[in-house]
Amino acid sequence: MRTPVFLLIWLGISALVFAISIEINNDYIFFAGYVVLQYVALGTAWNILGGYCGYVNFGSAAFFALGAYSTVAIYKLITEYDFYRMPIPMLMLIGGIVSGIVGFGMGYLTLRLRGAFFAIATLALAVVLQTLVVNWDYVGGSRGAYIIRPEQIEPIGNYIRYLFLIMMLLAVAAIAIARMIEHSRLGYGFASIRDDELAAEASGVPTLRLKLIATTISGALMGMAGAPFPYYIGYLQPSSTFGLDYAVNSIAMPLIGGTTSWVGPLIGALLLGSLQQIATVTISSAVNLLIVGFLLVIFVIIAPNGIVGLIHTYFQRKPENFVGRRRIEAEMPGRVP
Amino acid sequence: MIFSFDLLINAVVSGILIGGFYAAVTSGVSLSFGILDIVNIAHPAFIILGSYLAYVANATLGVDPILASIVMMPLFFVLGSGIYQVYYVSFEKRGQESLRGLAFFFGLLFITEVTLVLYFGVDYRYVEARYIGPSWHFAMLDIPLRILVPCLVSLVMTAGLQIFLTRSFLGRAIMAVAQDQLALRLMAVDPIKIKRIAFGISIATASLAGAFLIIIQPVEPSVGREYIGRIFAICVLGGMGSLPGTVIAAMLLGIVESLTSTFYGPSWAPAVSFGFLLLTLAVRPAGLLGR
Numbered sequence: 001m002r003t004p005v006f007l008l009i010w011l012g013i014s015a016l017v018f019a020i021s022i023e024i025n026n027d028y029i030f031f032a033g034y035v036v037l038q039y040v041a042l043g044t045a046w047n048i049l050g051g052y053c054g055y056v057n058f059g060s061a062a063f064f065a066l067g068a069y070s071t072v073a074i075y076k077l078i079t080e081y082d083f084y085r086m087p088i089p090m091l092m093l094i095g096g097i098v099s100g101i102v103g104f105g106m107g108y109l110t111l112r113l114r115g116a117f118f119a120i121a122t123l124a125l126a127v128v129l130q131t132l133v134v135n136w137d138y139v140g141g142s143r144g145a146y147i148i149r150p151e152q153i154e155p156i157g158n159y160i161r162y163l164f165l166i167m168m169l170l171a172v173a174a175i176a177i178a179r180m181i182e183h184s185r186l187g188y189g190f191a192s193i194r195d196d197e198l199a200a201e202a203s204g205v206p207t208l209r210l211k212l213i214a215t216t217i218s219g220a221l222m223g224m225a226g227a228p229f230p231y232y233i234g235y236l237q238p239s240s241t242f243g244l245d246y247a248v249n250s251i252a253m254p255l256i257g258g259t260t261s262w263v264g265p266l267i268g269a270l271l272l273g274s275l276q277q278i279a280t281v282t283i284s285s286a287v288n289l290l291i292v293g294f295l296l297v298i299f300v301i302i303a304p305n306g307i308v309g310l311i312h313t314y315f316q317r318k319p320e321n322f323v324g325r326r327r328i329e330a331e332m333p334g335r336v337p
Numbered sequence: 338m339i340f341s342f343d344l345l346i347n348a349v350v351s352g353i354l355i356g357g358f359y360a361a362v363t364s365g366v367s368l369s370f371g372i373l374d375i376v377n378i379a380h381p382a383f384i385i386l387g388s389y390l391a392y393v394a395n396a397t398l399g400v401d402p403i404l405a406s407i408v409m410m411p412l413f414f415v416l417g418s419g420i421y422q423v424y425y426v427s428f429e430k431r432g433q434e435s436l437r438g439l440a441f442f443f444g445l446l447f448i449t450e451v452t453l454v455l456y457f458g459v460d461y462r463y464v465e466a467r468y469i470g471p472s473w474h475f476a477m478l479d480i481p482l483r484i485l486v487p488c489l490v491s492l493v494m495t496a497g498l499q500i501f502l503t504r505s506f507l508g509r510a511i512m513a514v515a516q517d518q519l520a521l522r523l524m525a526v527d528p529i530k531i532k533r534i535a536f537g538i539s540i541a542t543a544s545l546a547g548a549f550l551i552i553i554q555p556v557e558p559s560v561g562r563e564y565i566g567r568i569f570a571i572c573v574l575g576g577m578g579s580l581p582g583t584v585i586a587a588m589l590l591g592i593v594e595s596l597t598s599t600f601y602g603p604s605w606a607p608a609v610s611f612g613f614l615l616l617t618l619a620v621r622p623a624g625l626l627g628r
Contacts (some may be wrong), residue, residue, distance in 0.1 A: 056439045058378070109619050116376040117437055117573070117618060121611075123378060128611040135604050244562070248447045255440055259375030292452045297444035300437040301427040 003180050010172045018165060028271040028316055030164040036273035037164070038225050040171040042246065043253035043265035044178050046219030049214045051252070051259030052187060053113055054194035058124030059106075061246035062129045066102060067095030067226025068241055072139045075147055075230065088166055088228050095227030096220040103219020104212060111211045130242040137270045144237035147230040163232050167225075174221050181217075190214060222250075245289055249276075251298040258308025265308050343477045348599040349592055350478060357488030358549050360495050360584045362564060363571040365542035368498075370569070371578025374534055375424065379442040380568060381561035382449035383540055387413065387547020388462075388556045389453060395464040403490060406548035410541045417540025420445070423518045425529060446561075453558040461555035469552060483558045485527045487549035492584070494545060497579045498538075513537040515578065546561025563607055570614035576624030586625060 021029045041058055049055050057063075071091045078085060087093075104299050106125060110118040134142045153162045181187045191208045193198035230236045249272070257268025272292060279288035292317045362384060387406055394405035397515045428438040467516045472481040502508035514522050518528040550556060571590055575582030590613055598606045617624065 050436065054436050054438055054441075058443060109615055113618060113622050116370070116439070117622075119376065119568040120378070120565075121614060121618070124569065124611045124614055127563060128568050128608045131605065131608045156564060163505055244447060244450070244559075248443065251440055251443060254438070259436070286455055290448065290455065293444050293447040293451060295447065297441060300440050300444070301423070304431070304437060305434060 030160045032277045037167040037171045040269040041225040042250040043269040044174040046250040047254040047265045049218040052190035056119040059125045060250040062126040063099045063222035064226035065241040067223035068229040092227040094223045096224035100220030103215040107215035112138040139200045259305030265277025352483045352592030352595030354488045356588030361491030361588035362546045365539040369541040379446040381564040382446040383543035384547045385561040388551040391548040402548040408545045413544040414537040414541040417537035418436040421536035463555040567610040570610040576626040579626040581625030
């Protein structure tokens, strides 16, 4: 399937979902749906680096928060100088650029070494960015920052519906980008890094450049997912924005769904995201995080290829991993970008 | 007055003392990450677990926290061996340690933290002991015993670990497993067994480090996260698996952190370790005493 067709189908599905949600006419659907869609975007973004290249990013929360805090900084600037009121898509673009640059810088410093260093550095990045934000009074410091959300927006009505729509478009865009990468020379290059980086390097794959592309795209998407968040939550606070739950969720969702294709993070996020929304309402928010932790550990031990892998084995097919590897060998021996 | 000599000397001394404590916190990771090549990012969670066990022993039985943690060490050893066994069977054997192994430890970190939150809540906990409170005064120096005692015990532990690794048969086998597993197997030693023991020891140090932590500062479940950056910064700066390097790096970081919090305010201290880590990775990835 070509990408435009794929995109059209998903836009159709999104329109349908949006229409149904409006028909139900309960704003809780939009509030809960926004979080699930946000996780679809975060999980897919994580998977571009983690699943395709095999490099673990523990700092999803940091990239997410970077997006959110660039929105806060711009919001403060605007209210202070009564400047041009930027629409949310523009804020998302800025958040994406900021996070993308940070992702690139992190990757440049750590990806030349063994993979574990990148993982550790991302973990530390979250702590340091939190320190910076806590000490930066302009965006609220440790007290947090308030963002006043407009009540209504013209053609759509309630503002939360607008946010929901935007997040849905971002999720669709993320999925389309992930799928496009998967079927491109870039994706084959990523897969070769994941399977055997030394062999890839030896056969002429520019591994460092590819890894930097992956960290930049992945970071930028996470930043974009974070940018509308202040408008959603209304009150942004460092300790919750940098919270471990974003990091653990954006890792758990792709790993539970399956990391080798775009379907995995989508399934994982929809499943786990909805489960969490239900558990938060019925049990408690701490218990639902415990559930995610246990599911993550159980899945990485028992089902290494996630739900997608389970389905594949059920239908007696080889896991995607091997298909991908053979495809590279057959189609482009030594010609991957 | 922003700069004073007194303040400087006191900051340096307390940095060295805190550094001694950091050495205990890091020696476990030097063993697992530096020597065994297992990226155990859940180590800080085990340290916090150690803190809480020391707290429970101290609050219910009135036992000295350091004594309690030494008694608890075999328990941590067994826990560590068990975790390594699971890790080996599910990841190392299948060659998937890089992605899924990391996620596994991250999951452990998360589970431990949330369980502690559910059980103890997010209140700060602290212990009682004779050496908490008083401090020694020399001329212009001011040495609180609550930091001096953990520092000394920690240095003894690190020295003991170093002697064990370089002098005993088992210790040498652990160093050997890092270099060549096959050669070890040819000497009729099971490398998996050696690694299991080594990882058990690495987790056992977390018990003691946890007791030190709760003596030095009040503890709540998410405190461990601040230590992740520190631990790995020290481990990398010290040269991955070199215990003398770890002690030097720990004291260096302790001094810089202490100077930062004295002259710029404590809220900036967490950023120091990250700066250290990035600087080391960019300038000298092999660390100070790297092989």
